[in-house]
Amino acid sequence: MVSREPVAPGLGEAAAEEEQDELSRRCGDFMAQPVSGLRELRSRRQDMRSRMEMLIMETQSQVCRALAHVDRGAAFTVDRWERKEGGGGISCVLQDGNIFEKAGVNVSVVFGHLSEEAAQQMRSRGKTLKTKNGKLPFCAMGVSSVIHPKNPHVPTIHFNYRYFEIENADGTKQWWFGGGTDLTPTYLNEEDAVHFHKTLKEACDQHNPELYPKYKKWCDDYFYIKHRGERRGIGGIFFDDLDSPSKEEAFQFVQSCAKAIVPCYIPIVKKHSHDPFTPEEKLWQQLRRGRYVEFNLVYDRGTKFGLATPGSRIESILMSLPLTARWQYMHTPPEKSREAEILEVLRNPKDWVH
Amino acid sequence: MVSREPVAPGLGEAAAEEEQDELSRRCGDFMAQPVSGLRELRSRRQDMRSRMEMLIMETQSQVCRALAHVDRGAAFTVDRWERKEGGGGISCVLQDGNIFEKAGVNVSVVFGHLSEEAAQQMRSRGKTLKTKNGKLPFCAMGVSSVIHPKNPHVPTIHFNYRYFEIENADGTKQWWFGGGTDLTPTYLNEEDAVHFHKTLKEACDQHNPELYPKYKKWCDDYFYIKHRGERRGIGGIFFDDLDSPSKEEAFQFVQSCAKAIVPCYIPIVKKHSHDPFTPEEKLWQQLRRGRYVEFNLVYDRGTKFGLATPGSRIESILMSLPLTARWQYMHTPPEKSREAEILEVLRNPKDWVH
Numbered sequence: 001m002v003s004r005e006p007v008a009p010g011l012g013e014a015a016a017e018e019e020q021d022e023l024s025r026r027c028g029d030f031m032a033q034p035v036s037g038l039r040e041l042r043s044r045r046q047d048m049r050s051r052m053e054m055l056i057m058e059t060q061s062q063v064c065r066a067l068a069h070v071d072r073g074a075a076f077t078v079d080r081w082e083r084k085e086g087g088g089g090i091s092c093v094l095q096d097g098n099i100f101e102k103a104g105v106n107v108s109v110v111f112g113h114l115s116e117e118a119a120q121q122m123r124s125r126g127k128t129l130k131t132k133n134g135k136l137p138f139c140a141m142g143v144s145s146v147i148h149p150k151n152p153h154v155p156t157i158h159f160n161y162r163y164f165e166i167e168n169a170d171g172t173k174q175w176w177f178g179g180g181t182d183l184t185p186t187y188l189n190e191e192d193a194v195h196f197h198k199t200l201k202e203a204c205d206q207h208n209p210e211l212y213p214k215y216k217k218w219c220d221d222y223f224y225i226k227h228r229g230e231r232r233g234i235g236g237i238f239f240d241d242l243d244s245p246s247k248e249e250a251f252q253f254v255q256s257c258a259k260a261i262v263p264c265y266i267p268i269v270k271k272h273s274h275d276p277f278t279p280e281e282k283l284w285q286q287l288r289r290g291r292y293v294e295f296n297l298v299y300d301r302g303t304k305f306g307l308a309t310p311g312s313r314i315e316s317i318l319m320s321l322p323l324t325a326r327w328q329y330m331h332t333p334p335e336k337s338r339e340a341e342i343l344e345v346l347r348n349p350k351d352w353v354h
Numbered sequence: 355m356v357s358r359e360p361v362a363p364g365l366g367e368a369a370a371e372e373e374q375d376e377l378s379r380r381c382g383d384f385m386a387q388p389v390s391g392l393r394e395l396r397s398r399r400q401d402m403r404s405r406m407e408m409l410i411m412e413t414q415s416q417v418c419r420a421l422a423h424v425d426r427g428a429a430f431t432v433d434r435w436e437r438k439e440g441g442g443g444i445s446c447v448l449q450d451g452n453i454f455e456k457a458g459v460n461v462s463v464v465f466g467h468l469s470e471e472a473a474q475q476m477r478s479r480g481k482t483l484k485t486k487n488g489k490l491p492f493c494a495m496g497v498s499s500v501i502h503p504k505n506p507h508v509p510t511i512h513f514n515y516r517y518f519e520i521e522n523a524d525g526t527k528q529w530w531f532g533g534g535t536d537l538t539p540t541y542l543n544e545e546d547a548v549h550f551h552k553t554l555k556e557a558c559d560q561h562n563p564e565l566y567p568k569y570k571k572w573c574d575d576y577f578y579i580k581h582r583g584e585r586r587g588i589g590g591i592f593f594d595d596l597d598s599p600s601k602e603e604a605f606q607f608v609q610s611c612a613k614a615i616v617p618c619y620i621p622i623v624k625k626h627s628h629d630p631f632t633p634e635e636k637l638w639q640q641l642r643r644g645r646y647v648e649f650n651l652v653y654d655r656g657t658k659f660g661l662a663t664p665g666s667r668i669e670s671i672l673m674s675l676p677l678t679a680r681w682q683y684m685h686t687p688p689e690k691s692r693e694a695e696i697l698e699v700l701r702n703p704k705d706w707v708h
Contacts, residue, residue, distance in 0.1 A: 079684070093683045104683065227661040227668050286678070293679075294672075297651035298661060307581040307652060314581050315684050318648075323682065324640070325647075327675040329447045329458065330433070 023054075030057045031064055031078050032090045035109035035141075048175065048247055049139060052163040053109055055251075056143035057090075059161065059258045060105050063145060064092050066262045067105075070269050071097040076105075081313050086112035087139075091316045095323065099154070099273045103147040104319035111139040114166070118309070122166070125241065132169035139165045142179075143258070144302070146320040147265075152285035153275040155185035155192065156233070156292065157265045158320070160302065161258050175247060177254050178240040181261055182219055184233030184292060186285040188342045192268045193234050197352035199264035200237050203256040207249065212353075215239045220349040225295050230346040232295040284339050286326035293325050377408075384411045385418055385432050386444045389463040389495075402529065402601055403493060406517040407463055409605075410497035411444075413515065413612040414459045417499060418446050420616045421459075424623050425451040430459075435667055440466035441493075445670045449677065453508070453627045457501040458673035465493040468520070472663070476520070479595065486523035493519045496533075497612070498656070500674040501619075506639035507629040509539035509546065510587070510646065511619045512674070514656065515612050529601060531608050532594040535615055536573055538587030538646060540639040542696045546622045547588050551706035553618035554591050557610040561603065566707075569593045574703040579649050584700040586649045638693050640680035647679050 023045060024038055034041060034057050041050045064076050074097030082088035089108035094100055114122070114136040119129055129136060142162030149156065161179035168174065183196050197216070204212035219238035223231050237257070242250050296303050306317035333339030377399060378392055388395060388411050395404045418430050428451030436442035443462035448454055468476070468490040473483055483490060496516030503510065515533035522528065537550050551570070558566035573592035577585050591611070596604050650657050660671035687693030 091683075095683055102681075102683070290675070293647060294651065297648065298658075304652075318681060319683055321644070321681040324678065324680050326678050327456075327672060328677065329445075329449055329456070329673055330669050 026054060026058065030061050031076065031092050032080050035088050035090065035107070048163065048251065049141070049165065051251065052254075053141055055255055055258060056107050056109075056141060056161065059143045059261065060090065060092060060107050060145075063105050063261055064094075066266050067094065067100060067103050067147065070266060070273065071099045073098040074100065076103075081316070083110050083311055083313070085311050086110060087141075089313065089316060091313075091319065093319060097150075099149055099151070099269065101148045101150045102319075102323040103145075104316075105143065105145040106316045106319060107141075107143050108313075108316070109139075109141040112137070114138045115309075118305075121305070127166075127174070127241075129166060129174070130169040137167040144320075148289070148322045149269065149273065151273055151275060152186040152277050152281045153189075153272040154269050155183050156322075157261075158182055158184070159261050161254050163254075175243060176240075177242040177250050179254060179257060180215065180219055180222075180236060180238035181257065181264065182223060182233055182236035182238065183265075184288070185342065186288050187281070187338050188234070188345055189272075192271070193350075193352050195267065196234075196236065196264050199260050200257070201353050203260035204237065204253075206256055207253045211239075211253070212237065223295060225291060225299065227298075228291065228294070230291070230343065231349060232292060232346075234345060234352075235349055283326070284333075286324060287328060287331055289322040289325035290327045293321055296320055380408060380412065384415050385430065385446050386434050389442050389444065389461070402517065402605065403495070403519065405605065406608075407495055409609055409612060410461050410463075410495060410515065413497045413615065414444065414446060414461050414499075417459050417615055418448075420620050421448065421454060421457050421501065424620060424627065425453045425457075427452040428454070430457075435670070437464050437665055437667070439665050440464060443667065443670060445667075445673065447673060451504075453503055453505070453623065455502045455504045456673075456677040457499075458670075459497065459499040460670045460673060461495075461497050462667075462670070463493075463495040466491070468492045469663075472659075475659070481520075481528065481595075483520060483528070484523040491521040498674075502643070502676045503623065503627065505627055505629060506540040506631050506635045507543075507626040508623050509537050510676075511615075512536055512538070513612075513615050515608050517608075529597060530594075531596040531604050533608060533611060534569065534573055534576075534590060534592035535611065535618065536577060536587055536590035536592065537619075538642070539696065540642050541635070541692050542588070542699055543626075546625070547704075547706050549621065550588075550590065550618050553614050554611070555707050557614035558591065558607075560610055561607045565593075565607070566591065577649065579645060579653065581652075582645065582648070584645070584697065585703060586646060586700075588699060588706075589703060637680070638687075640678060641682060641685055643676040643679035644681045647675055650674055 023042055027034060027038055034053055036053055041053065044050050068076060071094065074094045076092040076094045079091045081091065087110035089106060092105045094103040116134060119131060119136050122129055140162065142160060144160035146158045147156060159181040163177050165173055165175045181200060201212040204215065215237035216235060219235040220231060222238045223233060223235065225232060244250065303317060306312045333343065377396055381388060381392055388407055390407055395407065398404050422430060425448065428448045430446040430448045433445045434442065435445065441464035443460060446459045448457040470488065473485060473490050476483055494516065496514060498514035500512045501510060513535040518530050520528045535554060555566040558569065569591035570589060573589040574585060576592045577587060577589065579586060598604065657671060660666045687697065
């Protein structure tokens, strides 16, 4: 899968060396060495696969360091894993910390050939794919994360940013980005909801004012627990199949979204992580965690795709599930309670920034 | 859907009345009045739908009373619900008892017209179905239950016995039975496993010695958590599409299985419900409950079908989920531990009765 492109055309020897040092300096801040290895990244450093791998590694590192700083105690365990069929990943997990019950930030960079089943799924999404001898070379990479805090007044966050490349039979390539960031509070705090959505909107607006409204709605539609008639949380942004206006601009947009994760979430964590809470509030959190599990196992495309893919790393896929969850028969919050208040918003999503 | 058959042909007036009293006497022991109502059951009491409804109501009552007796404290709440599209059900739930954390026994009797999607699913199972103007009148009924005890040394049990009728375009009917009983221990107790399987085998052997081995294997194959490479529990029996050797004999077999539930499970509950346990053993139980949730939400056909069916009662379908569950990243029991011992059996099912 390694395509050898001319190294930094137009740059002199010295400048090229300097840029290489820059690459290895950036790698020094990562949670682990990148999946592809420094030498390979250097050899194709103008390639989108290299730039995206650097971005997802950087995002993993920024988020993990910000979370560890807030937690003031627990450290992330870093697991590096390889995929027999090609590629691998780096899973960072903090479990049973001071502030966080379970926080996972996972990077994966996988490549090889798409199975006929997976290719079929792509086609059903409207992609025109032609296999060569039934084979479809692909490369998929992304950073994904779910953070479950202990305190029921600190919301759960999920984000995922990914890049996909497929090689057609005629040698041309198709590529697209996907991703999103969304918040799942146990109790509604309007100020937090506005801060979260506003930060995401600002990131989107730098690129095109049409993006936020479109991706906000997509998010509300995607994280829908159909059998409950509720959304998983209060939304955020979600997009897929992004291949316009250009590869460069799409990447810049994804980069802005990735950079918005820490500022949209960490202030909310700091604000509430020492809020007092009652056993009843903890119980409501556990019930909401049950709904989180229902969404992820029954509807989430990424989870379902992962569980059905031979050779995928189950522990990294199911990292998204909470440490603990609860299912209580016929639990219905009393009218006008704070529990009923969040349910109302989950049933009828609100516009938070206008 | 009510078919008016000649009432008890060949019986005199007095005998017919006596038989009617017998019916109302049996109903007196139920957790609630049957879904179809006494008058309707009387009017077609030789019909399989009536006989099966009586059997599932009786099974619900026997199991609930045996569990309540062992629990010595908590009572079952009884919810009667109606399905707008036709039929309804009776859900009995005991939550947070002395012995049981969550015990649900659910009866449902639903009828109406199969959706094209549901009919398609039946076809994909090899059934030849011809709709009349795109409609397919059906009747489905069953008793299903999951019992999650508190003590990690008392296993979880699940059972389900059901009957299905479909009317073809030409007015002829197709029918079949399905069901099974299976055990999910947190720790392996060989004596219990043998008792459980032997009791089921005896119920099967009364009808045909080929049934137990066939349905034992079917159970091991069905309750498979593919992404983990483990079974949900130590199995039992499972069967579907049973329409031979005759309707009467199939019903007799289902009746024997239903009658075996209490003797295969209650002695195990009594034996272990006061066993001492450590916090580590409770934690392992919670992790195994997480796997239970994974199986039910990702693979179980009944749950998936229920969640996808408009108008179905979600609380009754998800009654099967444990009160509490846990997901811990990369939890691996030490070699030769009691946790590793049960995992070995879940990965490689054993023959318990030969």
